[in-house]
Amino acid sequence: xxxxxxxxxxxxxxxxxxxxxxxxxxxxxxxxxxxxxxxxxxxxxxxxxxxxxxxxxxxxxxxxxxxxxxxxxxxxxxxxxxxxxxxxxxxxxxxxxxxxxxxxxxxxxxxxxxxxxxxxxxxxxxxxxxxxxxxxxxxxxxxxxxxxxxxxxxxxxxxxxxxxxxxxxxxxxxxxxxxxxxxxxxxxxxxxxxxxxxxxxxxxxxxxxxx
Numbered sequence: 001x002x003x004x005x006x007x008x009x010x011x012x013x014x015x016x017x018x019x020x021x022x023x024x025x026x027x028x029x030x031x032x033x034x035x036x037x038x039x040x041x042x043x044x045x046x047x048x049x050x051x052x053x054x055x056x057x058x059x060x061x062x063x064x065x066x067x068x069x070x071x072x073x074x075x076x077x078x079x080x081x082x083x084x085x086x087x088x089x090x091x092x093x094x095x096x097x098x099x100x101x102x103x104x105x106x107x108x109x110x111x112x113x114x115x116x117x118x119x120x121x122x123x124x125x126x127x128x129x130x131x132x133x134x135x136x137x138x139x140x141x142x143x144x145x146x147x148x149x150x151x152x153x154x155x156x157x158x159x160x161x162x163x164x165x166x167x168x169x170x171x172x173x174x175x176x177x178x179x180x181x182x183x184x185x186x187x188x189x190x191x192x193x194x195x196x197x198x199x200x201x202x203x204x205x206x207x208x209x210x211x
Contacts, residue, residue, distance in 0.1 A: 001099050001100070001101055001102075002060075002099060002100040002101075002105070002150075002207075003098070003099045004056070004058065004059065004060055004063060004098060004099070005056070006206065006207075006210045007060055007063055007064070007100065008052055008055065008056065008063065009206055009209075009210070010202065010203055010206040010207075011048065011049075011052060011063070011067055012049060012052065013202040013203075013205060013206050014045065014198075014199050014202040014203070015045035015046065015048055015049045016049075016202075017198050017199070017201065017202045018041050018042055018044075018045045018195065018198060018199070019042045019045060019046065021038065021194075021195075021198055022038040022039065022041070022042040023038060024038065024194075025037045025038030025041060025042075025191050025194060025195055025198075026038030026039055026191075028188070028189055028190070028191040028194055029191040031188050032173060032177070032178040032181055032185050032188045032190075032191075033176060033177045033178050033191060034077060034177055036076065036077060037077070037079060037191040037192065037195065038191070040075045040076045040077055040079055040080065041075060041079060041083075041195055043074055043075065043076075044070065044071045044074045044075035044079075044080060044083070045071075047070050047071075047073075047074040048066075048067050048070045048071065051066050051067075051070050052066075059094070059095070059096050059097055059098055060091075060094040060097050060098065060099065060100050061091045061092070061093075061094045061095030061096055061097060062091075062095075063091075064087055064090055064091035064094065065087070065088060065091040065095075067087045067091075068083075068084045068085070068086075068087035068088035068091060069084070069088075071083045071084040071087060072084030072085075072088075078120065078176060079192065079195075081119055082116050082119055082120055082129065082192075085115040085116060085118075085119045086112035086113075086115050086116050087112070088115065089108075089111035089112050089114065089115035090108040090109070090111055090112045092111065093107045093108045093111055094108065102144050102150050102153075103144070105140065105144070105150065105153075106137075106140060106141050106144055106145075109133070109136070109137045109140060110137060110141075112133070113130065113133050113134060113137055116128075116129060116130060116133070117130065120175065121175075122174075122175050125171060125174075126173070126174040126175050127168050127171050127172065127173040127174060127175065127178060127185065127190045127193075128175050128176075128190060128192050128193065129190070129192035129193050129195065129196040130193075131164040131165070131167055131168050131171075131190065131193045132161040132162075132164035132165050132168075132193040132194070132196040132197045132200070133161070133164075133196050133200075134164070135160040135161065135163060135164045136157040136158070136160045136161040136164070136196075136200055137157070138160065139153075139156045139157045139159070139160040140153050140154065140156070140157040143156050143157070150207060151204070151207045151208055151211055154200070154203055154204040154207055155204055155208075157200060157204070158197070158200055158201050158204045161193075161196065161197040161200045161201075162197055164193055164197070165189060165190070165193045165194055165197050166189075168188075168189055168190035168193045169186070169187055169188065169189050170186065171186065172185055172186055173185040173190070178190070
């Protein structure tokens, strides 16, 4: 069970992880994109961190919706609307709830993925964040439905996500500026898949700390 206190810590850890990887994400994006993914994501999560004070008494849906709206309003390029939509869809699952249970986590990641698919008109294999999130979701769902602890489920989801990040090195980009490179995009790690992996890893790390 994830209380609103743990959720706030989780979001702080996401923000710090994204800020720590700002240069790395930008380097990845320089190779195949607009050279701004790390900069934009760091800017967005810095703004998110500034919105968290005073939210200790809010329900989980309200907290996550605040993250969504902040990312939409501060992150440039495609990443803001995509991540904002993902958080907004996840927030709808726990609207009014004081905690997030195991089934909620499955549904939240499912809804986030559906939101990204709809907003980005993308599917797994297009060399996007979905290549990390979809295998992570599938592993999370399988683990929780097998009765494993939520921490174990997110540990497995993290492994699946990094596998998805590695997979993006082997495929041609079909979305965004990277798609202009065609076959020359092969060999490059997708920055969106990488930031998704970093966020999932922060969730896992927070759950382990809270255990």
